[in-house]
Amino acid sequence: MAKKNDLTVEEKLRALYDLQLVDSRIDEIRNVRGELPLEVQDLEDEVAGLNKRLQKLDGDIEVINNDIKNKKNLIDESKTTIKKYSEQQKNVRNNREFNALTKEVEYQELEIELAEKHIKEYKAQIEQKKQVIEQTKDRLKDRQAHLDHKKGELDAILAETEKEEQALIDRSEQYETEIDARLVKAYKRIRSNVKNGLAIVPVERGASGGSYFTIPPQVIMEIAGRKKIITDEHSGRILVDEDLAKEEKEKMDQLFQSM
Numbered sequence: 001m002a003k004k005n006d007l008t009v010e011e012k013l014r015a016l017y018d019l020q021l022v023d024s025r026i027d028e029i030r031n032v033r034g035e036l037p038l039e040v041q042d043l044e045d046e047v048a049g050l051n052k053r054l055q056k057l058d059g060d061i062e063v064i065n066n067d068i069k070n071k072k073n074l075i076d077e078s079k080t081t082i083k084k085y086s087e088q089q090k091n092v093r094n095n096r097e098f099n100a101l102t103k104e105v106e107y108q109e110l111e112i113e114l115a116e117k118h119i120k121e122y123k124a125q126i127e128q129k130k131q132v133i134e135q136t137k138d139r140l141k142d143r144q145a146h147l148d149h150k151k152g153e154l155d156a157i158l159a160e161t162e163k164e165e166q167a168l169i170d171r172s173e174q175y176e177t178e179i180d181a182r183l184v185k186a187y188k189r190i191r192s193n194v195k196n197g198l199a200i201v202p203v204e205r206g207a208s209g210g211s212y213f214t215i216p217p218q219v220i221m222e223i224a225g226r227k228k229i230i231t232d233e234h235s236g237r238i239l240v241d242e243d244l245a246k247e248e249k250e251k252m253d254q255l256f257q258s259m
Contacts, residue, residue: 010226012179013200013240014248016187019175020200021252026168027197029161036154043147050140057133061126068122071115078108078115164259171255183229190236200238202245208232215239 007015085101085108092098176184190199201209203223208215213234215223223230224241231238 017248022172
C-alpha cells in the first residue's frame with residue numbers, strides 16, 4: 001500500500017472498508033460470547049460470597065463453642081465452691097456465719113442455673129447456624145455446578161475464537177496505522193454512534209445499507225466514481241458503491257478463512 005498521505009480516495013475507501021470488515025468480524029466473535037463473561041464473573045462473585053459466608057458461620061460456631069466451654073468451666077468452679085462452702089457450714093460457730101455461707105451457696109446455684117440456661121441458648125444458636133450452613137452448602141453446590149457449566153461454555157468458545165480474535169485485533173491495528181488519522185477518528189466516532197458498529201456501508205438498491213432512505217441518483221453516481229468520501233445525510237455513515245464492497249468482502253473472506 002502507498003503511504004497513507006498518497007492514497008487515492010478509492011484506496012482510502014477500500015482501506016476503510018477493509019478495516020470495517022475486520023472490526024465487524026471481531027464484533028461477531030464477541031457477540032458469540034455474548035453475556036457469558038459477565039455471567040461467569042457474577043457466578044464467581046456469588047460462589048466467593050457463599051464461601052465467605054460459610055467461613056463466617058464456622059467462625060461463629062467456634063466462638064459459641066468457646067462460650068459453652070467457658071460456661072461449663074464456670075459451672076465446675078461453682079460446684080467446687082458449693083462443696084467447699086457446704087463443708088465449711090459443718091464447722092460454723094454461729095447462725096450469722098451459717099447464713100452467710102448459705103447465701104454464697106445459693107448465689108453459686110443461681111450462677112449454675114444461669115450458665116445452664118446460656119448453654120441451652122448457645123446450643124440452639126449452633127443448631128440454627130448449622131441449618132443455615134446446610135442451606136448455604138446446597139446453594140453453593142448449585143452455584144458451583146452452574147459456574148463450572150458456564151465456564152466450560154466460555155472456555156470452549158475462547159478455544160475456538162481467541163486465536164482468530166487476536167489476529168483480527170492485530171490486523172485492525174495495522175490497518176489503522178495505514179489510514180489517515182483523521183479518517184480513522186471519523187470512522188471510530190461514527191462506529192460508536194451506531195448500534196451495529198457499521199460506520200461504512202455499501203449502497204444497496206438505491207439506499208445506504210440497512211436504511212430505507214433513498215439516495216438521489218446523482219449522489220449514487222458520485223459514490224460509484226470514488227472521487228470523494230460521501231456520507232449518508234440520515235445516518236452519517238460513510239458510503240461505498242456495491243461493487244467495491246463486494247470486491248473487498250471477497251478479499252477479506254479469504255483472509256478470514258486463512259486465520
